Amino acid sequence: MRALVFPGQGTQFVGMGEAEFKAGGEFRKLCDQANQILGRDLTSIMFNGPADLLNQTVNTQPAIFLYCCGLLNEMAATPSNCLLSGHSIGEYVAYYFSGAISFEDCLTVVGKRAEGMQRASRINPGTMAAIIGLDGELIDTWCFRVVVSVGPVYIACFNSPDQTVISGCRKAVEEVLREAEEAGARRAEVIPVSGAFHTPLMKPAEVLLRQALDSVAMTNPSVPVFANVDGSQVISCERIHPNLMLQLTSPVQWVTVVNRMYDEGADEFIEIGPGKVLRGLIRRIVPGMRVTNISDFAQARSFRDAAT
Numbered sequence: 001m002r003a004l005v006f007p008g009q010g011t012q013f014v015g016m017g018e019a020e021f022k023a024g025g026e027f028r029k030l031c032d033q034a035n036q037i038l039g040r041d042l043t044s045i046m047f048n049g050p051a052d053l054l055n056q057t058v059n060t061q062p063a064i065f066l067y068c069c070g071l072l073n074e075m076a077a078t079p080s081n082c083l084l085s086g087h088s089i090g091e092y093v094a095y096y097f098s099g100a101i102s103f104e105d106c107l108t109v110v111g112k113r114a115e116g117m118q119r120a121s122r123i124n125p126g127t128m129a130a131i132i133g134l135d136g137e138l139i140d141t142w143c144f145r146v147v148v149s150v151g152p153v154y155i156a157c158f159n160s161p162d163q164t165v166i167s168g169c170r171k172a173v174e175e176v177l178r179e180a181e182e183a184g185a186r187r188a189e190v191i192p193v194s195g196a197f198h199t200p201l202m203k204p205a206e207v208l209l210r211q212a213l214d215s216v217a218m219t220n221p222s223v224p225v226f227a228n229v230d231g232s233q234v235i236s237c238e239r240i241h242p243n244l245m246l247q248l249t250s251p252v253q254w255v256t257v258v259n260r261m262y263d264e265g266a267d268e269f270i271e272i273g274p275g276k277v278l279r280g281l282i283r284r285i286v287p288g289m290r291v292t293n294i295s296d297f298a299q300a301r302s303f304r305d306a307a308t
Contacts, residue, residue: 116205126196133186
């Protein structure tokens with residue numbers, strides 16, 4: 001059984017989708033629709049940058065969502081006999097593709113989520129850092145100690161057995177990085193992001209996200225979507241709202257998600273979206289797993305042609 005997964009923030013790049021947009025066709029129509037829904041020219045930022053502007057959360061998240069949806073359309077993929085998930089903002093793509101939320105409603109929610117998270121980052125300034133080569137549970141004990149002695153810092157993502165992302169105020173993050181380096185981490189470095197995502201420091205974003213989720217219609221996903229917060233299968237629309245609210249301030253349990261999908265019969269993973277980040281993580285979580293990625297429209301067309 002195939003598992004389709006969608007990447008999160010950090011995979012964006014200036015020029016994403018520009019050639020496909022200029023060629024006209026369905027992606028151009030989707031981009032025009034997205035600009036209308038958001039009430040601004042997101043695609044100009046995607047195509048022209050500058051990078052600092054695209055990398056602002058308020059632009060990054062809807063840009064990744066739109067790009068992933070464009071690839072899905074080009075693949076002519078349908079949500080049948082597959083499993084779905086996504087990393088952070090990618091989970092929203094999974095709910096859209098499952099039929100649980102319409103494109104217009106889902107992009108509206110994504111836009112409000114991004115706006116709220118950018119606002120929360122100004123209220124509670126912070127950063128994130130990746131630590132490779134150490135056990136996540138050990139890092140979690142350091143975070144607990146540093147919270148008490150220095151300031152807020154938490155696990156933001158359990159990305160693979162040997163990669164953990166921490167998130168919090170800069171001073172506390174730097175203290176955990178120091179301990180990681182002393183413990184022999186292969187890599188321990190700050191990630192250039194604008195906020196402490198997937199931690200309680202994002203609580204100021206809850207108001208906008210809750211209002212957005214309250215305002216949209218949801219139906220049961222046509223296939224299971226595996227939730228970031230605990231790896232559980234979401235098959236009822238009643239669980240989407242609470243899970244996405246929790247996801248905002250809770251760590252992404254990506255190791256659990258991938259293992260649960262494997263346990264449910266996934267024998268092939270396809271990463272759909274910009275970059276190849278998830279492909280590498282999945283191979284470390286389930287060694288020997290067949291993993292491919294579709295990161296541009298030419299690959300999406302090749303997938304479609306091979307399936308017909």
